[in-house]
């Protein structure tokens with residue numbers, strides 16, 4: 612059945628792949644996107660498929676939102692400011708776009724609740740803050756501690772708040788408490804909770820998807836604040852060693868964009884028992900950041916060892932990888948793309964781009980402002 616779908620942020624990395632997939636299955640697709648400079652340095656909607664109807668406008672502008680919602684039955688809300696590092700400096704802008712922008716969109720959706728059948732909102736693992744851990748003595752630990760003293764001495768592993776012993780990372784399930792440690796994470800938590808609570812009150816079936824670290828073609832290469840895999844590819848392609856904060860042993864769950872798109876489409880058609888809930892979208896597997904750097908340099912055929920800076924960037928967590936049980940059981944979703952296949956897809960695409968590696972300048976700014984130390 613063909614649907615009329617709005618994808619906010621549909622000119623971006625994940626949103627444009629989603630728009631492609633929706634068009635392929637026969638939906639009518641509209642995109643609302645403001646083409647922000649960090650995602651679109653040339654202010655051009657390069658990735659919006661020709662079959663989609665593009666509305667260039669700001670989520671915070673009710674007139675643009677109302678225009679974009681005209682005739683729409685399903686909303687996928689992916690638009691917003693992305694990334695932890697810069698959000699620690701751009702506090703107001705991050706909150707304004709992600710929270711006030713979402714509130715503006717919600718008012719437009721509520722006004723059309725007779726027609727709008729579904730809302731899917733892109734939340735993030737950043738809403739958790741650090742992932743789940745187990746203490747040998749105290750079992751599951753909800754909220755670990757990483758003190759400034761330990762970070763300054765290069766002791767990266769978090770501690771059990773009760774016995775101050777190092778804890779072991781375990782898969783993070785959706786029941787893990789949301790304790791974000793970056794402005795971006797706070798804004799994603801608020802965005803998710805706003806959508807779930809407002810939609811529930813107005814009986815608009817809604818699902819929040821907490822994407823883990825998403826990677827793949829069209830990922831912003833020039834933005835030094837997002838996308839660890841893309842950042843590494845950009846460094847390597849400019850002949851530089853990837854730089855890694857801390858000791859590189861932090862664990863992440865890298866999920867390919869095509870899997871994220873499948874999960875998002877599944878959420879748009881999920882059965883009632885899945886409504887008004889949040890779901891992790893990840894692979895359930897974890898990789899250290901050093902392993903990831905090596906995999907990407909192999910995929911690019913560049914033999915450059917990553918460099919560990921031994922620094923900590925405020926807003927960064929130590930480990931997080933997903934427990935994927937809920938998405939499997941209620942959305943019928945399981946990730947398919949292996950990291951090596953996904954890395955090839957990313958680097959094949961990145962090799963054809965001319966991205967400027969601006970990470971050194973960006974990190975210098977974060978250092979000057981005390982965010983990296």
Ligand SMILES: NC(=O)c1ccc[n+]([C@@H]2O[C@H](COP(=O)([O-])OP(=O)(O)OC[C@H]3O[C@@H](n4cnc5c(N)ncnc54)[C@H](O)[C@@H]3O)[C@@H](O)[C@H]2O)c1
Nearest residue numbers: 620623624625644645646647650669670690691735822825
């Ligand atoms: N990439 C990841 O690893 C990841 C992980 C977790 C969650 N997410 C979430 O997925 C969504 C998509 O992220 P992405 O990686 O594709 O990033 P992206 O930056 O490529 O896409 C975001 C899009 O939103 C647009 N946008 C920004 N501000 C806007 C505004 N005020 N009005 C309208 N449009 C605006 C941007 O121009 C951009 O095209 C975001 O909500 C992000 O928080 C991404």
Ligand SMILES: [Zn+2]
Nearest residue numbers: 746749771774
């Ligand atoms: Zn303990």
